[in-house]
Amino acid sequence: MHFLRELWDNVREFITTVGSVALFFGRVLAQLPGALLRPSLVVEQVHNTGALSLVIIMTCGLFVGMVLGLTGYDLLQRFGSEEALGTAGALAVTKELGPVVTALLFAGRAGTALASEIGLMRATDQLTAMEMMAVDPMRRVIAPRFAGGIIAMPLLTVIFIAIGIFGVQVVGVQLFKVDAASFWSQMRSSVGLDDIMEGVVKGCVFGVACSLIAVYEGYNAAPTAEGVGRATTRTVVNSAVLTLMLDYILTAIML
Amino acid sequence: MLSNVASRPIDARTPQDSIVEVRDVHYSIGGRAIFSGLNLQIQRGRITAIMGPSGTGKTTLLRLMTGQIKPDSGQVLFDGIDVSNLGTRELYALRRRMGMLFQNGALLTDEDVFENVAFPLREHTDLPEALIRNIVLTKLQSVGLRGAARLMPSELSGGMARRVALARAMATDPEVLIYDEPFTGLDPISMGMIVRLVRQMNYALGITSIVVSHDVEELAILADASYIIAGGKVAASGSFVELKDHDSEIVHQFINGLADGPVAFHYPAPDYYEDLLTG
Numbered sequence: 011m012h013f014l015r016e017l018w019d020n021v022r023e024f025i026t027t028v029g030s031v032a033l034f035f036g037r038v039l040a041q042l043p044g045a046l047l048r049p050s051l052v053v054e055q056v057h058n059t060g061a062l063s064l065v066i067i068m069t070c071g072l073f074v075g076m077v078l079g080l081t082g083y084d085l086l087q088r089f090g091s092e093e094a095l096g097t098a099g100a101l102a103v104t105k106e107l108g109p110v111v112t113a114l115l116f117a118g119r120a121g122t123a124l125a126s127e128i129g130l131m132r133a134t135d136q137l138t139a140m141e142m143m144a145v146d147p148m149r150r151v152i153a154p155r156f157a158g159g160i161i162a163m164p165l166l167t168v169i170f171i172a173i174g175i176f177g178v179q180v181v182g183v184q185l186f187k188v189d190a191a192s193f194w195s196q197m198r199s200s201v202g203l204d205d206i207m208e209g210v211v212k213g214c215v216f217g218v219a220c221s222l223i224a225v226y227e228g229y230n231a232a233p234t235a236e237g238v239g240r241a242t243t244r245t246v247v248n249s250a251v252l253t254l255m256l257d258y259i260l261t262a263i264m265l
Numbered sequence: 266m267l268s269n270v271a272s273r274p275i276d277a278r279t280p281q282d283s284i285v286e287v288r289d290v291h292y293s294i295g296g297r298a299i300f301s302g303l304n305l306q307i308q309r310g311r312i313t314a315i316m317g318p319s320g321t322g323k324t325t326l327l328r329l330m331t332g333q334i335k336p337d338s339g340q341v342l343f344d345g346i347d348v349s350n351l352g353t354r355e356l357y358a359l360r361r362r363m364g365m366l367f368q369n370g371a372l373l374t375d376e377d378v379f380e381n382v383a384f385p386l387r388e389h390t391d392l393p394e395a396l397i398r399n400i401v402l403t404k405l406q407s408v409g410l411r412g413a414a415r416l417m418p419s420e421l422s423g424g425m426a427r428r429v430a431l432a433r434a435m436a437t438d439p440e441v442l443i444y445d446e447p448f449t450g451l452d453p454i455s456m457g458m459i460v461r462l463v464r465q466m467n468y469a470l471g472i473t474s475i476v477v478s479h480d481v482e483e484l485a486i487l488a489d490a491s492y493i494i495a496g497g498k499v500a501a502s503g504s505f506v507e508l509k510d511h512d513s514e515i516v517h518q519f520i521n522g523l524a525d526g527p528v529a530f531h532y533p534a535p536d537y538y539e540d541l542l543t544g
Contacts, residue, residue: 130374139371142331142364143385143433144357150388 034226037148038156045153055158059120059221060165066119067112071170074107075099075177082178083186092188096197099178104205108171109212110257113220116163117249121224124155125245128228129238137229152229156221163217164210171209208264215256220249284309284441284473285330290339292322292329299325301497303339307441312467312474314488316481318519318528321494323477327445330475331363332356343441361389364434368446370426372418372433378405379414382433389437404432408462424455431462441473442466448480456480460487481520493519495527 045052082095082102128151131137137147175197182188224245231241285307292300299322307313317323328334329341332348341348343359351359372381382401386392392400405411408428418426427447434442444463448456460483467474478484484491485505493501493508493516501508501516509520518526534540 134374135367135369135371136373138333139365139367139373139430141333142360143388143437144360145385145388146353146357 030230031222031226034229035222038153038222038225041146041149041153042157044149045157048154051150051154052157052161055155056162057158059116059124059155059158060162063116063119063162063166064169066115067166067170068173070111070115071108071173072177072180074111074170075103075174075179076181077177078102078107078174079178079181079185083182083188087186092182092186093192093196095178095182095188096193097200099182100175100197100201101205103174103178104171104201104209105212106257106261108174108209109167109216110253112163112167112170112213113216113253114250116159116166116217117220117224117246117253120159120162121220121245121249122242124159124221124224125228125231125241126238128152128155128225129231129241132229132231133233133235133238147229152225156225159221159224160214160217163220164213167209167213167216171206208260211264212257212260215260216253219252219256223249223252282309283307284344285475286340286342287326287329288340288342290329290336290341292325292334292336294325298497300336303494303498305492305499305502307473307475308490309473310467310471311489312463312476312487314484314491315475315477315494316479316484316491316519317494317500318515319479322497323479323494324445326494327365327443327475327477331360331365331443361437362440363443364437364439364441365443366427366430366434366445366447368449370418370423370430372421372426372429374418376418377414378410378416378418378421378429381418381429382436384433385436400436401432404435405429407435407465408432409458422455424451424458427451427455427459428462431459431466435466435470438470439472441475444474444476444478446478447476448478448483456483463487479519481522495519 078099079095082098083092086092086094086098128137131147131151137151140147140150179193183190183193227241227245227248231237283306287303287305290300290303291298292303303326305315315323315326325334329336330343330348332341332351335349344362346359348356348359372378373384376384379401382404383397386397386400390397402411402414405414408431410425410428410432413421413425413429418429421429442463447459447463451459463474463476464487466472476484476488488505491502491505491508492499495515500513501511503511508516511517511520515527517523518528524530
């Protein structure tokens with residue numbers, strides 16, 4: 011009985027949270043056109059969420075690509091088809107690893123920064139002060155940060171994919187001496203525009219999901235040090251779970 | 266259009282000289298009554314102090330006056346307009362007639378002093394940059410911090426941060442300035458500066474000031490009229506002299522800073538010895 015009550019409480023809390031996020035999303039979307047009319051605010055947030063994440067995205071993209079080169083070569087050489095490394099690596103990075111790993115890194119770097127910044131603004135009365143100055147924080151703080159996130163995320167995904175493919179090439183062609191012409195030509199003939207679009211679409215969807223979670227958690231953080239810490243943790247955990255769930259759904263749809 | 270709505274009374278007019286009126290307000294949080302039939306009036310052009318022991322709902326009252334929260338019943342009228350019945354747009358239009366100084370200043374931490382004061386001007390007006398600069402420097406000069414225009418909030422002392430917040434609250438020339446615990450945590454010099462500024466702003470600019478605090482000495486110098494709130498109602502009101510001679514026990518305890526009285530020294534607890542023995 012106790013278990014059932016606890017289960018029911020959790021289900022009810024989950025439904026309430028989903029409803030609350032949906033309402034918040036509606037409010038953000040309503041303010042988005044206004045935010046886009048002030049490009050300086052959005053550009054600043056693209057810099058904060060995108061440009062400042064660039065080094066970590068490029069470094070991780072390179073290493074993910076190189077690991078993929080190592081494991082891919084090990085697998086393919088057993089079947090004597092090392093030349094397919096370019097195709098296998100490019101498809102894996104473009105369709106799956108690029109968008110997913112970028113989203114996880116985005117949530118860890120930019121998402122936590124957004125959530126803690128907004129949470130601290132809440133804790134130090136900055137958002138209330140704006141409301142008292144007749145400035146809507148949804149329009150001035152939340153919408154530009156959300157817009158910055160959804161613009162930066164697909165760009166970071168494309169950069170991750172490009173660096174990842176370079177990483178596969180470094181290991182496959184430079185280290186294991188796979189024929190360069192076969193590597194690139196097989197990749198070009200097998201990887202189509204629809205594969206690239208799949209990666210970009212996933213990047214856009216994950217960008218919306220991760221940015222929404224970050225601004226939602228920050229805006230609704232309890233105005234205490236512990237509250238901001240919890241909001242930051244929830245941003246990473248919820249973003250990671252939602253990204254992987256959405257990845258399955260999108261992959262199934264675009265198969 | 267919106268400012269017309271805000272400046273036009275749409276409800277029963279308050280008396281001519283009162284800009285804020287709280288009528289029979291009841292408000293509770295989580296079943297605990299904060300106000301139970303609160304009535305008070307803030308006179309236009311005067312400095313009114315709202316005092317009371319900690320936890321009596323002074324800041325909650327400010328939040329009711331500014332429409333951040335709504336009363337369970339009763340009315341909060343600002344210049345005849347019932348604040349609790351306004352939609353977001355009308356409320357924001359009304360708030361452009363108010364300025365509020367927060368206890369911690371609530372400055373935007375990623376903007377310098379100049380940009381903090383310029384913030385409401387940039388958000389609400391299309392004034393040219395040169396004019397915004399002049400207005401900001403004028404406001405900063407009035408609080409003695411023109412030289413600190415390019416400092417970041419993290420480089421300011423508590424008193425300086427509050428003076429910057431005051432300059433920001435004054436930037437759009439509001440009709441009413443609301444101060445939430447303006448003296449808390451300040452050294453005597455900074456406190457003296459804030460007291461002087463509140464008086465200067467009020468009488469030189471002809472605005473109305475509402476000061477929420479429990480610093481009796483400062484308010485005795487500053488306020489034209491005072492309210493003491495206790496037990497969810499106004500326990501006493503009048504000039505400081507009148508409050509000092511008030512026969513209410515709680516007013517006597519509060520004004521004289523007595524450790525024990527109607528507000529007990531001990532938080533309610535079981536019998537002390539029983540508690541020790543059962544441990």
